[in-house]
Amino acid sequence: MIKKSLLIIIILFSFPLKSLALIEIDITRGNLNPLPLAVSSLASTEDDKKNLKKKLKINDLGLEISKIVENNLKKSGLFNPLDKEAFLQKPDIAHLKPRFEDWALIKAQALITGKVKLQDDKLRVEFRLWDVLAAKEILALAFTTVPKNWRRVGHIISDKVYERLTGEKGYFDTRIIYVSEEGPKTQRIKKLAIMDQDGFNTKYLTLGNELVLTPRFNPTNQMVTYLSYFKNLPRVYLLDIETGIQEVVGDFAGMTFAPRFSPDGKKIIMSFAKDGNSDIYTMDLESRIVEKITNHPSIDTSPSYSPDGKYIAFNSDRSGYQQIYIMESNGKNVKRISFGNGLYGTPVWSPRGDLIAFTKLHKGKFYIGVMRIDGKGERLLTENFYQEAPSWSPNGRVLIFYRETKTDSKGEGFSAKLWSIDLTGYNERLVETETDASDPSWSSLLSN
Amino acid sequence: MNLGKIYKNIFLIIFLGFVLSACATQTAKKIDSQIQGDVYMGTDTVEYLADGVPDRVFFATNESVLTTASRETLRKQASWLRKNSEITIVLEGHADERGTREYNLALGERRANAAKDYLMTYGISSSRISVISYGKERPVDSGSNPLAWSKNRRSVTVKAN
Numbered sequence: 262m263i264k265k266s267l268l269i270i271i272i273l274f275s276f277p278l279k280s281l282a283l284i285e286i287d288i289t290r291g292n293l294n295p296l297p298l299a300v301s302s303l304a305s306t307e308d309d310k311k312n313l314k315k316k317l318k319i320n321d322l323g324l325e326i327s328k329i330v331e332n333n334l335k336k337s338g339l340f341n342p343l344d345k346e347a348f349l350q351k352p353d354i355a356h357l358k359p360r361f362e363d364w365a366l367i368k369a370q371a372l373i374t375g376k377v378k379l380q381d382d383k384l385r386v387e388f389r390l391w392d393v394l395a396a397k398e399i400l401a402l403a404f405t406t407v408p409k410n411w412r413r414v415g416h417i418i419s420d421k422v423y424e425r426l427t428g429e430k431g432y433f434d435t436r437i438i439y440v441s442e443e444g445p446k447t448q449r450i451k452k453l454a455i456m457d458q459d460g461f462n463t464k465y466l467t468l469g470n471e472l473v474l475t476p477r478f479n480p481t482n483q484m485v486t487y488l489s490y491f492k493n494l495p496r497v498y499l500l501d502i503e504t505g506i507q508e509v510v511g512d513f514a515g516m517t518f519a520p521r522f523s524p525d526g527k528k529i530i531m532s533f534a535k536d537g538n539s540d541i542y543t544m545d546l547e548s549r550i551v552e553k554i555t556n557h558p559s560i561d562t563s564p565s566y567s568p569d570g571k572y573i574a575f576n577s578d579r580s581g582y583q584q585i586y587i588m589e590s591n592g593k594n595v596k597r598i599s600f601g602n603g604l605y606g607t608p609v610w611s612p613r614g615d616l617i618a619f620t621k622l623h624k625g626k627f628y629i630g631v632m633r634i635d636g637k638g639e640r641l642l643t644e645n646f647y648q649e650a651p652s653w654s655p656n657g658r659v660l661i662f663y664r665e666t667k668t669d670s671k672g673e674g675f676s677a678k679l680w681s682i683d684l685t686g687y688n689e690r691l692v693e694t695e696t697d698a699s700d701p702s703w704s705s706l707l708s709n
Numbered sequence: 710m711n712l713g714k715i716y717k718n719i720f721l722i723i724f725l726g727f728v729l730s731a732c733a734t735q736t737a738k739k740i741d742s743q744i745q746g747d748v749y750m751g752t753d754t755v756e757y758l759a760d761g762v763p764d765r766v767f768f769a770t771n772e773s774v775l776t777t778a779s780r781e782t783l784r785k786q787a788s789w790l791r792k793n794s795e796i797t798i799v800l801e802g803h804a805d806e807r808g809t810r811e812y813n814l815a816l817g818e819r820r821a822n823a824a825k826d827y828l829m830t831y832g833i834s835s836s837r838i839s840v841i842s843y844g845k846e847r848p849v850d851s852g853s854n855p856l857a858w859s860k861n862r863r864s865v866t867v868k869a870n
Binding site: 562606607673 | 771807810811812818826846847853
């Protein structure tokens with residue numbers, strides 16, 4: 262099912278020379294002046310509208326796709342999509358040749374136009390990005406895909422626009438895997454769930470019969486590793502979300518937990534707890550060879566590889582309290598990097614390799630923060646009663662994590678929710694989920 | 710304002726101070742009697758494996774060291790297990806909600822093993838004991854306060870057969 266959905270064909274039908282665009286977005290700090298832009302509804306002929314409605318039960322698919330683009334760009338905090346009510350030009354005409362004065366009049370600096378139709382039972386979508394002030398086209402693309410992938414078309418357009426205007430890859434055509442939570446705090450029912458980055462298309466991957474925790478994506482494909490209490494034996498599992506087939510990872514005589522993939526997707530790194538001691542191990546998924554990476558009587562857990570696979574960050578209480586360490590991928594040269602006040606855990610290496618995101622506990626408050634890989638330049642992005650487990654967007658610009666609320670004197674009022682925040686510390690947002698949610702993991706880009 | 714009135718005001722303030730601090734000590738005492746050195750000492754959540762044999766021991770924050778009271782409980786469990794040699798047990802280790810999920814899984818495992826090691830020194834064979842950690846996944850008290858957290862930092866001995 263996912264394989265099919267990856268069959269989106271992208272055709273560059275005009276190839277403008279880069280540069281020269283007047284639009285520039287500063288993404289290095291909190292953007293307090295998001296770029297005003299207009300996302301015109303994608304035009305279709307009356308016949309196409311009728312056919313698309315028959316096929317997808319959606320009245321105006323072009324409008325719905327444009328709303329996905331608006332929503333994505335708005336949530337990035339870098340763009341301010343303008344109200345469609347103010348648009349003066351009709352979508353079909355604007356797509357052919359915008360009247361730039363009209364768009365400048367409503368203060369749009371960029372304009373997105375497009376066309377959608379049904380062609381041989383496939384959805385054909387094209388769009389153009391225009392620089393209003395320079396009065397020129399700066400990007401044009403067309404896609405063909407199966408009609409039920411129409412939401413992904415909106416995400417891919419968002420990614421292309423984001424990339425063209427910021428110079429960085431987007432993160433919209435992605436998914437989040439997380440743990441869905443229901444029921445009382447003392448007896449939570451937990452299921453693996455997956456959804457599009459914008460909260461749509463939620464699917465539940467387990468039934469809730471056993472406790473499941475900490476799902477993580479393979480960065481190279483749609484495999485997932487997670488912890489399951491199947492048969493009351495907490496072990497690391499591997500799940501193929503295309504086929505639903507799952508298997509236990511390795512043959513350990515005790516609890517394995519805190520799994521993550523290596524950047525090439527070929528190994529799983531995790532902790533194995535035995536006789537009161539947790540050490541870090543890897544298992545090669547093909548050869549099944551298991552290697553012990555740390556060997557210390559303290560708790561060593563939450564390992565995460567650097568994007569080049571050469572280093573591992575993890576947390577350990579070998580100093581007496583939970584702190585962050587890095588080491589070479591063979592376990593040599595262990596070096597503590599967190600030296601601030603408080604406890605540090607859940608290090609996750611950024612996709613760009615220069616930063617480590619973490620959870621910090623200090624004076625009864627929990628923080629999500631980032632530090633450089635030498636431990637310097639610590640920046641705390643958000644403070645709360647309880648929050649942990651940051652996961653990076655594939656472009657390294659946004660972190661998603663979960664937050665729990667305090668219960669009152671009767672033990673009520675508990676909730677667990679997903680939140681996202683920009684690396685800048687701005688643009689904190691609730692990520693809507695159907696149920697309570699925790700342990701989010703962000704996929705890599707599905708296309709390209 | 711004459712001197713008498715000032716004295717009267719001071720007296721009133723001192724008196725109020727007494728009332729307030731008396732209230733504070735009373736609640737503090739109530740919690741104090743249940744938590745000693747960060748370890749839960751009460752019996753609210755405790756169940757019994759047999760008459761006079763409590764099923765659980767409690768820990769200080771981030772600790773897996775057995776307190777004097779915990780060791781006494783475990784000696785009672787060991788003596789009960791020696792008398793009932795057909796019984797096998799699971800030690801369930803738990804942590805409070807004030808720690809990261811993965812670290813707490815490791816901590817729960819460490820706590821259950823501290824209890825296991827002690828039972829073994831009192832003659833219980835390791836073949837009769839299995840260990841599981843639930844980390845912070847199964848609190849007994851859903852509160853978000855120090856007393857609730859102290860009840861949740863525990864290792865519970867459960868009959869397996």
